[in-house]
Amino acid sequence: MKKAPIQFWDYRWKLVSLVILIFAIAYTGKPAAMISGLAFSLLLTFFTGTNPGEAVKNLKTPLYLLLFMSPFIILTPGRELLWQLPVVKIYRESLDLLFTILLKSTSIILIFNALLYKADLTRLMQAMKTVGIPGKLISILISTYRYIFLYRKDLVKLSIAAKLRAHSKRRGFSHLLTSADIMLTLLVRSYEQSERVQAAMVMRGYRGEFYFAEKFKSKFSDKIISLVVLMAATGIILMENLC
Amino acid sequence: MLNIDNISFAYPGGNPILKEINLTLVKGENTALVGPNGSGKTTLFLLCCGILKEQAGKIEVDGKFIQHKKFNSKISYLFQSPDDQLFSSTIFDDVAFGPLNMGVEKKDIHGIVREALKRVNSEKLSDKSSFHLSGGEKRIAAIASLLSMNPEVLLFDEPTANLDSRNKRKVIELIQCMDETLFISSHDLEFLLETCGRVIVIDEGRIVADGPIREIMSDEELMKRHGLEKPHSLIPHQERHHY
Amino acid sequence: MSICLAGYVGTVALTALGLKKTxxxxxxxxxxxxxxxxxxxxxxxxxxxxxxxxxxxxxTAIILGVKAIPAILAGLFFQAVLFQHGGISTLGVNAMIMMTSALFCHYSFTLLIKGKHNKSLYISFVAGGVTLLTVLLATVMTSSLLILSGDEFKGLALLFSVSNGTLALIEGVLTGIIINRLLKIKPEMVLS
Known part of the structure; x- marks a missing residue:
């Protein structure tokens, strides 16, 4: 399968520059800076070959949440009254807030999508280690990643077993009790497994830190792409302060 | 090679599970460990590799005493469930985990991993994630993750549990080609007949028989007394029943 | 933005504490x-x-103690990475609030059950009560931060508080039930 351009970008450079860009966008509050942030994240999505479908999929959940929250945001009282309808009043501040959340969250999700698009999470964590994240934390992240999937599988099995015995027909407290039992089973199993996993790791010489076999090699193009992203981040911050 | 001298053990608040166990494994020999459920097989293995701390007696591998929770590269343990052993995002990372912890140079890692996977005839698994492997593949990958550390004694706990006949055959063929000292615990007596020359029968925490596998397993009276059955292949056929 | 940054600073400090204790x-x-x-x-x-x-x-806080801090951070990180819940800019604030609440929960639970390890019903009630207070504490902190972010967030803060109040009650009851059952089948998970 053909690799997207983003997959050739060195993980360390990608991580540092995109995280800086995310913070730059999170810092903005003025329309010009926010729109520029969104425009740049769209360009990034396009040029890095990130699948737009996946980006839209990732945007769906936060946008639904925003849609759910929008009536509450719109009805928040402010100082400058825009429209007075029979029952409700719409203020400029509430519309500004809705616009801000929409622009900033869309931009950040698009960048986040570029950061993670077809990324090897172990390599990403290795990059995190090389940029100074403590080894203990990286070890926890790596192991958590592995076992989240295992327990999700377990959870699906337990839920199917419960559903086959009409669990879904129960409501209220009895539903809570059954769900508590599923949770309990998952936790006790995991506790016992955690002891075995720990033993298995110590038996293979583990002393609290993960080592990686691969070395990072950055190319000239990695530095150029990162420079472009960092320039964009600087531009957005300047726009916020000067406009 | 592995010398167990007068080992006794009891779990906190429980009855003694192992009582004065003495045995020696000969270099390069495959030894089976059989006994009913709860007879202390897994406990003995956990003591042999230092996961549990012996309460009396001592264990040594190649002249070096086993210390509680201290890594010893000469002995390795294959857990009953490969999910306790495989925690990295790819099989390559899992097989490389032990050698990297042992301080092997990064430039040598690829060769070591390739060699270990080649020994188990599974080079194609290298880039796969353990989430996507079948039970048999996981078991084979877990064995490779031990072989990459080049241990002299391998303890296999139920290596054929939950495997279909094809995967079981793969494990048998693999064990038959191995020149390490193997100590294998299993309830699958036919599998042990094919892979081991010696058997130790353990019941209620004591060794009740030790000797050539065919001789001991043919003793129907002894096997019955300790909750075991004489393997089908050792029962002389009175009449033809394979047509 | 300043609150987001403060969140990250607080998270780094608490994570350092949690990692030291792990x-x-x-x-x-x-x-x-x-x-x-x-x-x-x-x-x-x-x-x-x-x-x-x-x-x-x-x-999580009752079972893992101070070690819950790195576990919470890992959980939030994967929530953001794998399921795209929450943004990375608010990760710091969320993490700091959850970690502080977890510490409150761990220390108050340990203090209240001291010397009463054989009273399983009492321990279960304490676990439930402390959890309820922990979730309420997290809610109060989040709402306060929302209000501090600007007057326009007041509506959101109210909505958040009301929905989380109910959640705190359910979470308290559920934790009490789970701890009660754990004390019967695996007490070392709760009392170690």
Missing amino acids: EQENIPAVAVMGAAFFTASLIHFRIGVTSVHLTLLGL
Whole structure:
């Protein structure tokens, strides 16, 4: 399968520059800076070959949440009254807030999508280690990643077993009790497994830190792409302060 | 090679599970460990590799005493469930985990991993994630993750549990080609007949028989007394029943 | 933005504390338990016509103690990375609030059950009560931060407080039930 351009970008450079860009966008509050942030994240999505479908999929959940929250945001009282309808009043501040959340969250999700698009999470964590994240934390992240999937599988099995015995027909407290039992089973199993996993790791010489076999090699193009992203981040911050 | 001298053990608040166990494994020999459920097989293995701390007696591998929770590269343990052993995002990372912890140079890692996977005839698994492997593949990958550390004694706990006949055959063929000292615990007596020359029968925490596998397993009276059955292949056929 | 930054600073400080208290040999256990808590929090509960899923903050803190801090961070990180819940800019604030609440939960639980390890019903009630207070504390902190961010966030803060009040009650009851059962089948998970 053909690799997207983003997959050739060195993980360390990608991580540092995109995280800086995310913070730059999170810092903005003025329309010009926010729109520029969104425009740049769209360009990034396009040029890095990130699948737009996946980006839209990732945007769906936060946008639904925003849609759910929008009536509450719109009805928040402010100082400058825009429209007075029979029952409700719409203020400029509430519309500004809705616009801000929409622009900033869309931009950040698009960048986040570029950061993670077809990324090897172990390599990403290795990059995190090389940029100074403590080894203990990286070890926890790596192991958590592995076992989240295992327990999700377990959870699906337990839920199917419960559903086959009409669990879904129960409501209220009895539903809570059954769900508590599923949770309990998952936790006790995991506790016992955690002891075995720990033993298995110590038996293979583990002393609290993960080592990686691969070395990072950055190319000239990695530095150029990162420079472009960092320039964009600087531009957005300047726009916020000067406009 | 592995010398167990007068080992006794009891779990906190429980009855003694192992009582004065003495045995020696000969270099390069495959030894089976059989006994009913709860007879202390897994406990003995956990003591042999230092996961549990012996309460009396001592264990040594190649002249070096086993210390509680201290890594010893000469002995390795294959857990009953490969999910306790495989925690990295790819099989390559899992097989490389032990050698990297042992301080092997990064430039040598690829060769070591390739060699270990080649020994188990599974080079194609290298880039796969353990989430996507079948039970048999996981078991084979877990064995490779031990072989990459080049241990002299391998303890296999139920290596054929939950495997279909094809995967079981793969494990048998693999064990038959191995020149390490193997100590294998299993309830699958036919599998042990094919892979081991010696058997130790353990019941209620004591060794009740030790000797050539065919001789001991043919003793129907002894096997019955300790909750075991004489393997089908050792029962002389009175009449033809394979047509 | 300043609140987001403060969140990250607080998170870094608390994470440093949590990592210091986590022995190297405990790392796999913290990770495996963290993954289980994270997965368990995906379970949906039917309450009337709607369904909610919980944070399991109290339960995580009671079982893992101070080691819950790195487990919470890992959980939030994967929530953001794998399921795109929450943004990376608010990760710091969320993490700091959850970590502080978890510490409150752990220390108050340990203090209240001191010398009463054989009274399982009492321990279960304490676990439930402390969890309820922990979730309420997290809610108050989040709402206060929302209000501090600007007057326009007041509506959101109110909505958040009301929905989390109900959640705190459910979470408290559920934690009490789980701790009660754990004390019967695996007491070392609660009392170690």
